[in-house]
Amino acid sequence: MSAFPKIAIIGAGPSGLTLANILQRNQISFTVYENDASPNARNQGGTLDLHPDGGQLAIREAGLWDAFTTHARPESDVMKLVEMNGEVLWDENGPDKHEVPEEEKFAHRPEIDREALMQLLLAPLAPAAVKWGKKLKEVVPAAGETYDLHFVDGTVETGFGLVVGADGAWSKVRQLLTDEKPYYSGISAVEMWALDVNEKNKWLSQYVGQGNCFSFGEGRAIQAQRIGNGSIRTYACLRKPESFLKDCGIDWTKPETARKEFVERYFSDCGEDLKRIILEAEDELILRTLYMLPVGFRWESRPGVTLLGDAAHLMTPFAGVGVNAAMTDSLDLGRSIVAYKESPQEKSLADVVKDYELRLFPRGEKFAQKTMNGLNKHFSANGTQEMAGRFRAAYGK
Ligand SMILES: Cc1cc2nc3c(=O)[nH]c(=O)nc-3n(C[C@H](O)[C@H](O)[C@H](O)COP(=O)(O)OP(=O)(O)OC[C@H]3O[C@@H](n4cnc5c(N)ncnc54)[C@H](O)[C@@H]3O)c2cc1C
Incomplete structure (x- = not known):
């Protein structure tokens, strides 16, 4: 039997690290290459809400549910909506709002700080599994259907059977698949x-x-x-x-x-x-x-290379779904690679990647369209009223 393909994940953001955890949990080797010099090299930003059918599912599959529940903040799943003139149209804050009933804590959209999410995704990984300060310059096709990684520091890592671009908005891996750039x-x-x-x-x-x-x-x-x-x-x-x-x-x-x-x-x-x-x-x-990236962005499948998260479907934050889309990709690709490991005779790795992309494209398009609709509504004269109306309809007030 031939050796299992060597896997590189480019980028230690939420999508790359979630995939890494799913692979590690299933005894599949990989290396993550990350541009940042260390986990604390920059301010990770604000907070993200993980949906039960999105980020939360991926966290469960990665075996991190207990850690997630200790870091997540269900009590912050609270909305206040204010008209530009200062009138408050909707406000879920109040003395009773600080306590969320136990059974509802994770049923909606609990928030988690980005920094906490990064820490919980990094904690189970062996230190050597993530190489910090490695900025990818280019993925270069090499002999025997493998790829070499050329880094900005002049080093080269060779012989990868699968390169996963989890390298965000300005993905270098994407350049091997398409000329399309974010606009x-x-x-x-x-x-x-x-x-x-x-x-x-x-x-x-x-x-x-x-x-x-x-x-x-x-x-x-x-x-x-x-x-x-x-x-x-x-x-x-x-x-x-x-x-x-x-x-x-x-x-x-x-x-x-x-x-x-x-x-x-x-x-x-x-x-x-x-x-x-x-x-x-x-x-x-x-x-x-x-x-x-354009709504509905896709590329022609290429054996041994694929994308996930923002690299595959960069969108603005105006529906708050980017990280859920990203982690759903990690779950999907992770499961596909695990299935390939268990039954390599069923499908080639090239077909595994192609099938993943066939599911990814319509899913990414749906999230991106929702985000585009969110952008158009938010930046319109009655944007606050529209959202308050949706809340009233949902909660019957
Ligand atoms: C201002 C803002 C607010 C947002 N708010 C929300 C929100 O409220 N809810 C939500 O769901 N989503 C939100 N998002 C979107 C969310 O941040 C992304 O969808 C999510 O981070 C995507 O994860 P990712 O791992 O695919 O990419 P990223 O988080 O971008 O991670 C990519 C990683 O790759 C590394 N990298 C990049 N280039 C290279 C290279 N050449 N070599 C090596 N490493 C590289 C980067 O350093 C980074 O660590 C927001 C985005 C922005 C910009």
Whole structure:
């Protein structure tokens, strides 16, 4: 019997690490190559909600359910919706909301901080399974239907029978499969952090509440989110040309004046509370230009190479489904590789990959279309009303 193909996973984000855990649990060898120098090399960002039929299923398959339930925050599955003029249309915060009944804790969309998710996905993996500081430059076809990995540091790893691109928006693995590149979604965002709000800013802590506090309007949105470490992360988003954040004339290196100028220019007509969310986010400020792949993006299957997560279907965050789509891919591909290991005579690895992609393409398209619809609704004049209407219909109020 020939040896099991050598597997490389490029990228230690949620999709790559979930796949790694599923493979490890089934005694399948792999190596993850990650650009970041270490797990703590950068701020991992905010919080993600894992759905029962998406991220949660993958976590179960990876054997990490108990760890997940200790890190997840079901009490943050709470929504507040505010019109741009400051009127509160929907608010699930309240004295009773902090306790979620045991049987409902994971039935909806419990939040988990990205950092906590990364830690729980990394914990079971042998340190040598993830190679940090390895930025892939190119995947090069080699002899005997294998591939070599060429890294930016000049090193080369050889002989892979399967290369999985979990390397996100600007995937280098994708370049071997298609010329398609992400395009600008039309939305630019300023991400702002207010740390330790329970101590430093009780008003902000109370106003945003336990979970999400969103406001949508024509061409703009404010989305504030509570993070488990006691901070609040806010995105103030505008529908603007791609170069807006660079060209708008606001000096982002001076956050204090930048925040004021940003509010005066683009949010001056908003309710005072919404303006305070931006003005009082006194810590880190990160500029984000949001890109996406075309809805329905697909490629011609190539034996030994495939994609998952954002590399396969990059979308904006406006339906909050990206990580669930990504982890569902990991579950699907992981199960497929395990089945191949158990019955290699049934299907070639090339067919395993092709069949995975045939399921991935319509699934990715569905998530991407939902996200596109979310973007269009959020950035419209009645965006907040529309979402509040959906909540009222769902909860009968
Ligand atoms: C601002 C913002 C907010 C979001 N909010 C939400 C949300 O609320 N809910 C939700 O479900 N989704 C959200 N998303 C989407 C979610 O973050 C992604 O869908 C998810 O992270 C995809 O996981 P991934 O592992 O496929 O890719 P990534 O998380 O992008 O991970 C890719 C990994 O590959 C590494 N890498 C990249 N290039 C290379 C290379 N050349 N060589 C080696 N390694 C490389 C990167 O360093 C990274 O670690 C948001 C996205 C953004 C941008």
